[in-house]
Amino acid sequence: MNPSWLFSLLASAAALAQAPVPFRLSVTVPATSNPYLAGMPDGAIAINGKRAPQQSPVLIKLPPGAKEVTFAASGGVDHQPGCPTHCDSPDGGPILTEHLRGAEHGISDVSAPFNALIGLFLSDDAPTRAVCRATCILMPSTANLPRSRRS
Numbered sequence: 001m002n003p004s005w006l007f008s009l010l011a012s013a014a015a016l017a018q019a020p021v022p023f024r025l026s027v028t029v030p031a032t033s034n035p036y037l038a039g040m041p042d043g044a045i046a047i048n049g050k051r052a053p054q055q056s057p058v059l060i061k062l063p064p065g066a067k068e069v070t071f072a073a074s075g076g077v078d079h080q081p082g083c084p085t086h087c088d089s090p091d092g093g094p095i096l097t098e099h100l101r102g103a104e105h106g107i108s109d110v111s112a113p114f115n116a117l118i119g120l121f122l123s124d125d126a127p128t129r130a131v132c133r134a135t136c137i138l139m140p141s142t143a144n145l146p147r148s149r150r151s
Helices: none
Strands: 003-012 021-030 066-076 096-098 108-115 147-149
Touching: none
Parallel strands: 096 147
Antiparallel strands: 003 021, 003 066, 096 108
16 A cells, blocks of 8 residues: 655746746655655665655755745545545644654754645755754644654
């Protein structure tokens, strides 16, 4: 079974004096994608043993001049057999989880709902040259999620 997220991206690209030109793209994001391999060259290895490009996240190149990006996601994922029927949505499951080893490859630690779809915005520079910021905590404002430490 290869669970995946369906990730839709809508970006508006505008030239200097032109009206925005809509750019629409639908992308399937494999649930095995590791955000800590974003922007890494083939052969890079994450702390948990996942490798680029096999488990690299999907790269979406925006058109030149893109000014606005809107996302919509659908689908489901789970770590156990039984998805579909018992799947987490793109917002993730009911447990807040953290990356076990903090920052990796220049990408900061994150605390987010388990199985949540996460997007990274990178420059053209390799993320390993970036200075890591403090842990990014992503959670619904109305949720009070229990915490778990998983990689």
